[in-house]
Amino acid sequence: MKKRIIASALAMSFAVPCAFAQDASAVRISGFGTGALTWTNTDKAEFGRPNQASGAKKDVTTGVDSNFGVQADYAVNSWLSVTGQGLVRKDAQDDFGAELAWAFAKAKVSDDVSIRVGRMGVPAFMISDYRNVGYANTMLRPPAEMYAQMLFNTVDGADITWQHSYGDTTYTAQFAVGKSDVDIAGGPKLEGRRLTAVNLVAEHGPLTVRFGRVDGHLNLTGSPSLTTLLTSLNTFGTGYHIPQANQLATDIDVRDKKASFTSLGATLDWNNVLVQSEYAKRKTDSYVNDTTSWYVMGGYRFGKILPYYSHAKLTIDDSVHNGMPAACPAGYPAACTPTIAALSGFVAGLRYTGVSQGEQQTDSIGVRWDFYRSLALKVQFDHVRPSQKGGLLINSQPGFHGPVNVGAVALDFVF
Template sequence: MNKQIIAAALALPLALSSAFAQEAQGPSVKISGFGTGALTWTNTDQAEFSRPNQASGVKKSPRTGVDSNLGLQADIGVNSWLSFTAQGLVRRDAEEEYGAELGWAFAKAKINDQFSVRVGRIGLPAFMISDYRNVGYANNFLRPPVEMYSQVPFNSLDGIDATWQHSFGDTTLTGQLAFGGAEAPITGDLTARGKKMSAVNVVAEHGPFTARLGRVDATVSIYGNGPSNVRLGTLLTGLRTFGTALRAPQLTEMANQLAADEKKASFTSVGLGMDWNDIVVQTEFAKRKVDAYVNDTSSWYVMGGYRIGKFLPYVIQSKVKIDGTVANVVPATCPVASPAVCGQLAALRAGANALPYTGVGQGESSTTSIGMRWDFYRSLALKAQIDRVKPAVGSGLLLNAAPGFNKDVTVGAVAIDFVF
């Protein structure tokens, strides 16, 4: 979306707020915002640490772009049953520079005290903290665990959802059903597109305890005109050519799977949370399945902390692993005696294994984190976090790694979160 249009959209709520303030009658307007100012660094220059969907990350030299953002939200209440909400976010994502994006833009109709419907761009309820994953102040940790939150590229959905909420004694049950489509840049020149998307989200809250179950289904495509897509196209052509010439149907099948064109995908997750007697616990477990050469994965994290006045020290353990083995791989042995053919086949094997989340072991990683949150002033929180990232095979989830890199990486970060 054109950045000038987004900037104008972000400024519009402020103008509306000023205009409505001068009227005795009219819609109610609420302007709010959030942000994080952070500095992040690592102990290596051989690979880059990043958040999901970022084009580049950070090495030894401290950078602000990994964990910093700024958001602005406008809520306009027309009457007791109709309202409009828009939320814009500025951050570094799949481009090298900071960019603005329209995260939410929906109309909400409150049918009754228990049932409501929204139409427009809404948050995709794939995770336990989907609606506030970018609001640092609302989360105890400095950033959501990458091993879990890198498994779905979409943050929002363009479509419709319905939410039902009812209390059963001391327990509140919320159910959400959403339908639509989405697009998300995943690198500087590749974009993921989700069609026929459906999401189910069920949350139960009882005192200090929260339990959640969610499921997202979609058909997913990857497209783009940049170098990454050109390399993929060359790889697919080579696989199909060799599949025919060598009478190796597994190569043709591999090409068909690597061509990520409307392939069925699902993401199922459960979550539990507790904030009781200063003890804070949060955990999620998820399964991703894709009918393509993208690896199926299992991911999880456990966070535990203990609140001491305005301080909250915490620890996190997170992991993502590939389920099973990759069924279709370029053969390790060359079926013919031609050195030229064997050399080209070896190049195809290297190209396939270099694709994100497709090579054997690529994308597997675990992280141990320790951190501290200090609510030092109203609506302000200071956080510090140290992560020990451990790629299982290759470079794991790290970006732009040097050839053969497979070392543990220490990541440090300090941040100030705020809301207004």
């Protein structure tokens, strides 16, 4: 990775804490990273993580699963601290780039209550706070079928967390408010406004159960194809006096549209047995598909070696309804009906474009080997079965239908 990129990540992660730092001994530096090689058995489509602009084909690549992060924590006093985290990875831009993943101040109001202000992770998943820390996760990567359904990684705002133990059970309740932005691969930008997030967790011995809910309003900008379609629908509806076209344009447009993401998860880490599962529903009032996603992973430890298997699935519950009439009323110009057919085709195609991906399921087998302190070696093979239009795969060529086999070897570390 380029020196300037690493330097910028380090600078970002230190910027907030060092602004307060007067006693260097109060600053704690930590970090994480993954060096990985990923490949597939096809050149007709690319396999990548959610929102990556490009992915792996037959040739081995380092870009899909490799990253590097560094974090600085500074304790201002007994109740106030500041945290900054910089992250280098490949995302919507087709190159390694640095981002400010975390930058918040935390106030400990009481033994049970804390408040954070700044940039935090969106608490949408079981592993939201450490989804990019490979060493903290059993699998080489989180299942895309689940984690591609919520592209917002961070929220700029504030949250309050309450945590208390009753007997052998620890309960955590978190509530966050704010906004979020994410650049989508291909150029568009997705904005989340008036975001609220609820995260409820119960931990009892080896069992952890979690419920989460994120609500907000979406705005999608910078999509020429969507803008062209909306203009065409409105022009067609007005010119031919077909109100269904105008209404369809309003329904499709992603402008201040309500959206929600509801998830339920559980982890059991008992003796040598490890089981993890999540289930989620995404709903929007726009052309972005309503979806159901889930996965289940099971593994068994043999000393420092942990083989595992997972199955993940993504299905579309509801997509944009084509409200166009099948034909123009009698007496309309001959060009009207072919135009309806063409616009109907564009509308149907929205089901598989932008943030509305196709359906997919994946079976994965892998093994984790904790061969040394703070180091873990992982090998994982995935059998990806997209149902239509390439599923979650990237840059699929005409005629591609899958399935795709994916292999990866990764070295995870923390310091």
